[in-house]
Amino acid sequence: MTSTQYDADVIVVGSGVIGSLAATHLARNGKSVIMIEAGTRVPRWKIVDSFRECGNVSTDAGNRNQPYPNEPWAPSSFVPGYITNSGPIEYVPGMLRMVGGTTWHWGGACWRLLPNDFRLRSLYGVGRDWPLSYDDLEPFYHQAEREMGVSGDDSADYSGHGGAPFPPRQAPFPVRPQAFSYFNKRLREILAEGGYPYTYQPNGRATDPYDERPACVGNNNCSPICPIGAQYSGDRHATRAERAGARLITDATVYRLEKTPDGRKIAAVHYFTPERTSVRLTARYVLVAAHALETPRLLLLSDVANASGMVGRNLMDHNAFSLMMITDEPMWSGRGPVQQGDILKWRDGAFRREHGAIRHEVGNFVGNVQITERLLSQGLIGPALDEAIRHMAARWLFMGSNVEMLPEPTNRMTLSRVNRDFYGLPLMNIHYDVNDYARATRAVIRNDYADFLRLMKGEVFEQNLSVWENRDHPMGTVIMGSDPRDSVVNHEGRTHDHDNLFLATTGVMPAASVVNPTLTGCALSLRSASIILREV
């Protein structure tokens, strides 16, 4: 295949895990690939140093963007004005703009959806069905898990019913599970008494050395930064794509997708350099993998792929509540990685006709920061403070719940009428709310929290049952569907409006389920890459 008429066979916009996996796959198979990344490139050690010197973040609290690059032309998401809110629920997710993207500061959860998650409308009469099935995606889940080195429990029923291993998989997890910490073992025993199954969370941490990553040694700082790179992050595949021949252009903000005169295709991609020079590149195919918010922003800026009017709409997350308690017995949260297990009792079932699925994710944090702050606020100092820190840290239990939301066109990202970026282009406004289907989970979560407190003989440290905390899992904003009138991309990830434009982001997901969406975004991206590979 010659590329003489084009700068590349495929341009990938974005160098996060989702774009980098696709770029790697295409480059390895002989395609010429250009990756364009708005942010800069920083080695891990600098981020570790920055974390230890910034003061505004800890493993379990604070601003996780803080230790990361924040260039004027590629601001991270908490820079004032980057996102404004106009709806009843505040929504500004943590998000990084740099080589490797936001998986620099994730907890490493790598979930597959369940087959039923793809058929929500058919089975439960709510939301939307996907235009593809679990079986269609399974080979690409498998591929993504191998690329990322996903650790999981082959014996677990991840539907939360305590039954046979589920969902079906063509091969065992590529990485064996890490040992449950003593804290998690005790938790599993105690929760079982209350009928709550507690499963090992599939994750991207290396139990044993995997590819170029060392084994996890329990630094308890998976986010905001794993200091040794035992946990997977997207920069791994950005580098791998380069080694396979892809060209990565950093500090390059794509601001326009140029259509062909007939509008059927994308003719070129335009980006700005920090010197405000504009560059035009051409490719046979364009894959935009620029995050669930920046991807629709680019489409809106370019007046592209929006015949349905759905670009930017249907924003979903897993907004929910949280519980911190001091348990009766010492269990010592904080030994090992920061999260190891989930309570999946409400992951799937007929209840989804009435309310969203619920996942309670249990943290395994060193709790000293929040405990010390609390004790100081009570005026405690001296030896009594030291004793109380140890007593409470030994009994610290933090859990954050996740709730399934449904796609609502009114939950929407639009271009800001007020704020502009470094290049003078409109930034983002988000109007966001939590609908009744999700709100109906509140009574269930309240009951569960009461149960957990009873089972653990715990005292509430802090319980939130009123503020809908977002989980930084944006989805739905360039929604996938079979009908071009109400969706942006088809089952391939190809835009309905432009034959050679694909979108690879969790933004394509038409149902949120209740698990971290990254692995599904990765599987969809690899599936799109396989289709592009056949056509280019």
Place this chain on the structure above:
Amino acid sequence: MGLGIYQMKRLTRRTVLACGVACLPAMALFRASHGSGRAQSVHHAALPPDFLALSQLLTGHDDLDTSIALRVWEALLGKDPEFSGRYERLARAVVARRLRDHAAYRASDLPRDALLHGTAVAIVGAWYLGRVGPMKPRSETDTPAFITYEGALMWRPTIDATVIPTYARGGPGFWAEPPATLQTD
């Protein structure tokens, strides 16, 4: 950090080490008679000669890291321009009562004085948290004044059982077993 501050730190450290908690009252008296001429600039305010000794009394730790005392002081002043005055009132009260250690402080009337104890907690909080001011979860502005990460005293009470995050000690999977102290924790 400029040379001026470096020299000041050396002088201060030497003075405090030579003296310690035992001569806190004398030092405070000295400061009371000379304190009015002290620089009031927020960023370059001199470290009070008795700051380390009073910090030791309030925290109950006699092995505070002298090399970060100035950072603690500057962080407290940086977040509260009135802190110098608050500090002086607390120091005078401690001297007036001839309090020599933490037990004496706790037995005194000061823990029940909301304003003075609030100042004491602010000083202790800076040493324990390694910063002054609350973390801002979704903000890049008005962030805490940073002092130290691994040097924060809050890690000490649990250091045998859990890690300072990013400073792992055990090998892979060490966490499968509980800490050796479990039965007595």
